[in-house]
Amino acid sequence: MFSGAQICLYPMTDxxxxxxxxxxxxxxxxxxxxRIETDDVSTLIVGPPExxxxxxxxxxxxxxxxxxxxxxxxxxxxxxxxxxxDPICTPIGHVVHDKPxxxxxxxxxxxxxxxxxxxxxxxxQFSLYPLGGGHHMDEIYGCIxxxxxxxxxxxxxxxxxxxxGDAGAVFxxxxxxxxxxxxxxxxxxxxxxxxxxxxxxx
Amino acid sequence: MFSGAQICLYPMTDxxxxxxxxxxxxxxxxxxxxRIETDDVSTLIVGPPExxxxxxxxxxxxxxxxxxxxxxxxxxxxxxxxxxxDPICTPIGHVVHDKPxxxxxxxxxxxxxxxxxxxxxxxxQFSLYPLGGGHHMDEIYGCIxxxxxxxxxxxxxxxxxxxxGDAGAVFxxxxxxxxxxxxxxxxxxxxxxxxxxxxxxx
Numbered sequence: 001m002f003s004g005a006q007i008c009l010y011p012m013t014d015x016x017x018x019x020x021x022x023x024x025x026x027x028x029x030x031x032x033x034x035r036i037e038t039d040d041v042s043t044l045i046v047g048p049p050e051x052x053x054x055x056x057x058x059x060x061x062x063x064x065x066x067x068x069x070x071x072x073x074x075x076x077x078x079x080x081x082x083x084x085x086d087p088i089c090t091p092i093g094h095v096v097h098d099k100p101x102x103x104x105x106x107x108x109x110x111x112x113x114x115x116x117x118x119x120x121x122x123x124x125q126f127s128l129y130p131l132g133g134g135h136h137m138d139e140i141y142g143c144i145x146x147x148x149x150x151x152x153x154x155x156x157x158x159x160x161x162x163x164x165g166d167a168g169a170v171f172x173x174x175x176x177x178x179x180x181x182x183x184x185x186x187x188x189x190x191x192x193x194x195x196x197x198x199x200x201x202x
Numbered sequence: 203m204f205s206g207a208q209i210c211l212y213p214m215t216d217x218x219x220x221x222x223x224x225x226x227x228x229x230x231x232x233x234x235x236x237r238i239e240t241d242d243v244s245t246l247i248v249g250p251p252e253x254x255x256x257x258x259x260x261x262x263x264x265x266x267x268x269x270x271x272x273x274x275x276x277x278x279x280x281x282x283x284x285x286x287x288d289p290i291c292t293p294i295g296h297v298v299h300d301k302p303x304x305x306x307x308x309x310x311x312x313x314x315x316x317x318x319x320x321x322x323x324x325x326x327q328f329s330l331y332p333l334g335g336g337h338h339m340d341e342i343y344g345c346i347x348x349x350x351x352x353x354x355x356x357x358x359x360x361x362x363x364x365x366x367g368d369a370g371a372v373f374x375x376x377x378x379x380x381x382x383x384x385x386x387x388x389x390x391x392x393x394x395x396x397x398x399x400x401x402x403x404x
Contacts, residue, residue, distance in 0.1 A: 191393035
């Protein structure tokens with residue numbers, strides 16, 4: 001299954017080039033399993049779906065740990081039918097869809113509880129789009145139930161859901177929502193923003 | 203039909219707060235017809251679908267005209283079934299769906315040709331998601347045909363399409379893609395980034 005993301009990093013500082021170039025080093029451990037391409041608008045990462053959110057978390061933390069206000073915006077996708085299937089995208093880990101919904105919700109919550117603590121509080125806002133056929137509304141409602149029990153649910157907003165908490169738990173929650181719900185081979189896309197160190201955060 | 207956007211503005215400068223607060227004045231002409239709410243992650247605008255992209259254009263240009271690198275990221279939606287229908291969202295203008303696809307492509311191109319020139323070159327990257335049932339693939343292919351003839355088509359990328367050109371033509375192209383294709387009352391969402399003054403733009 002083809003999976004990947006177009007990632008943008010926005011450090012709100014005069015030295016945004018330096019912050020971005022410094023943060024990109026955080027992707028080094030992922031390079032062996034990812035294809036990575038950059039232009040003036042975004043960086044494409046294509047690789048195993050279960051490593052997408054850990055890679056984005058590490059990139060974002062490397063920028064945010066300067067204490068400056070910065071945002072990561074990403075378009076994340078799995079199962080896009082217009083994309084060539086790629087062996088490097090095959091999931092290799094713990095994610096299985098052959099369990100009942102309640103079991104998957106419990107497993108997703110367990111992953112979030114076990115997520116590493118980073119010490120960086122973030123706000124995340126995202127929309128999850130199940131595209132094409134084959135997605136049951138049960139899966140979407142199951143995902144919403146998981147989000148509300150994730151421990152980092154902030155609130156529902158128009159067009160999106162907002163999370164807030166430690167970056168470890170927030171990125172783990174996003175990853176579980178992306179991997180564990182919706183049709184196994186279905187097309188799922190996420191429109192994501194993650195914000196740290198905002199002067200207007202409450 | 204409920205329509206609106208969650209808008210984020212990212213000026214890559216130490217004075218990002220000043221740039222954002224200054225740019226928000228550009229939304230004043232739209233306030234009578236919009237509901238506007240802001241938190242630490244985004245600003246919600248709800249109003250007539252045909253005014254969404256002009257409002258975003260004016261906001262973005264007010265920030266970009268400082269010459270600094272800045273990005274507008276938006277989650278744009280029309281026809282979302284989970285949202286309350288709102289009279290202020292009723293389209294009031296020129297957009298009609300009761301024409302054959304070829305006529306609508308020609309009309310969309312004419313709108314882009316007539317778009318005001320702004321003198322600001324921008325790159326835009328977006329994904330258009332037709333959600334739920336009722337969208338014919340003919341509409342999507344028609345939209346792609348329009349984009350390729352818009353005069354600002356840059357290239358297809360993984361998960362998205364990239365435009366480049368004067369901000370007037372680029373925002374007009376995005377607006378036409380959003381308004382004129384897909385089912386009339388269908389749910390359409392756009393994940394959008396627009397970038398100006400990037401030091402790595404080619």
